[in-house]
Amino acid sequence: MSVPAVETAPLLNTPLYDLHLRLGARMVPFAGYAMPVQYPAGLLKxxxxxxxxxxxxxxxHMGQVALRAADVTEAARALEALVPADILGLKPGRQRYGLLTDARGGILDDLMVANLGDRLVLVVNAANKAADLAHLRAGLPDSVAVEELPRALLALQGPGAEAALARLAPEVAAMRFMDARVFDILGAACLVTRSGYTGEDGFEISTPEDAAAPIAEALLADPAVLPIGLGARDSLRLEAGLCLHGSDIDTTTSPVEAGLGWAISPARRRGGARPGGFPGAERILAEMEAGPARRRVGLLPEGRVPVRAGAALFAEGGETAIGHVTSGGFGPSLGAPVAMGYLPAGLAASGTRVFAEVRGQRLAAAVAPLPFVPAGFKRG
Incomplete structure (x- = not known):
């Protein structure tokens, strides 16, 4: 008897797909898209x-969503029912990191929220955007329109990012970390935020789809700018101690366990102006006061062998796993392996020695503070 073929959805292409091929990228499937994992220079370079x-x-591939209402304050107040951030206090021209939580205090997704004065613009993770859109539409009142934006998104990251982008839009030099502005770049209206996912200074540039390639090519004409793939994006964010949803955070982790308590705005905490009122508030606020049972930690494995996601963690001499690695690999900036994972709160202090199981062997690792590489954000 023949086995029926399994039908899979064809991969989607971003507006820069042809440019990636011209640049010699190695393309891989990622979150339903064909994406560049690296270019000829290679991940390390x-x-x-x-x-x-x-x-x-x-x-x-990331999701971009606009929330519109009769007044941006109405949209902000409505969004606060779904995220534990102070959206009402987010001033026009500013952006904030936030979390979509569920009723148990787990993390449905992490996202960025920008206030453009007449609307809110959200950036959500690629793998979650369909679920996030459904969640937003179900959880927000009819007076708030939820619109998926058909736009491209570029990230220009590194200490040379400001100079490179300022050649096309001089106004960006005045921006500071988490500013959000709309600028004309090569004749296209682009939303520029001073933010990113590498720990370095940089920008994310939301462009009309047909403007993405010309803007990318203009940036790449600068000898200081190289195209970078998903491989280096992952190693950069790992060194920066940044969470990847689906690996380091998910519906089984709370914001406090994940070390993201700082994203719970003071206004939304007990004693704040608008305490609670978001999914999972009871658990999350209790953990902020009493502390969680486990914590996300940085790990520096001894030796040169990388410890990958999924590796079980053990106390010295222990036979029962006490935690696990959620992200791990080689840190090129450190010249050594780095990892993140979860451990009981009592074993989460820096310097604590634990053991990761790798191919049947126990490899020693020390708990280390995050980030592994200091952030280079322009805050002033």
Whole structure:
């Protein structure tokens, strides 16, 4: 008897797909898209170049969503029923990191929220955007329109990012970390935020789809800018101690366990102006006061062998796993392996020695503070 073929949805292409091929990218499936994992320079050089100069990333697979209401305050107040951030206090021209939580205090997704004065613009993770859109539409009142934006998204990251982008839009030089502005770039209206996912200074640039390639090519014409793939994007965010949803955070982790308590705005905490009122508030606020049972930690494995996601963690001499690694690999900036994972709160202090199981062997690792590489954000 023949086995019926399994039908899979064809991969989607970003507006920069043809440019990736011209640049020699190795393309891989990621979140339903064909995405560049690396270019001919290779992951190591791409990573180090971003830390030293500027790297250009295609992140057009991410979801971009506009929330519109009669007044932006109405949209902000409504969104606060779904995220534990102070959206009402978010001033026009500013952006804030937030979390979509569920009734048990787990993390449905992490996202960015920008206030453009007449609307809110959200950036959500690629793998979650369909679920996030459904969640927003179900959880927000009819007076708030939820619109998926058909736009491309570029990330220009590294200490040379400001100079490179300022050649096309001089106004960006005045922006500081988490500012959000709309600028004309090569004749296209682009939303620029001073933010990113590498720990470096940089920008995310939301463009009309037909403007993405010309803007990318203009940026790449600068000798300080190299195209960077998903491989280096992952190693950069790991060194920066940044969470990847689906690995380091998900519906089984709370914001406090994940070390993201800082994203719970003071206004939404007990004693604040608008305490609670978001899904999972009871658990999350209780953990903020009493502490969680486990914590996300940085790990520095001894030796040169990387410890990958999924590796079980053990106390010295222990036979029962006490935690697990959620992200791990080689840190090019450190020249050594790095990892993140969860441990009981009592074993989460820096310097604590634990053991990761790798191919049947126990490899020692020390709990280390995050980030592994200091952030280079322009705050002033």
């Amino acid at each position: 791409e990573h180090l170049h971003t830390r030293a100069a500027a790297g250009l990333f295609d992140v057009s």
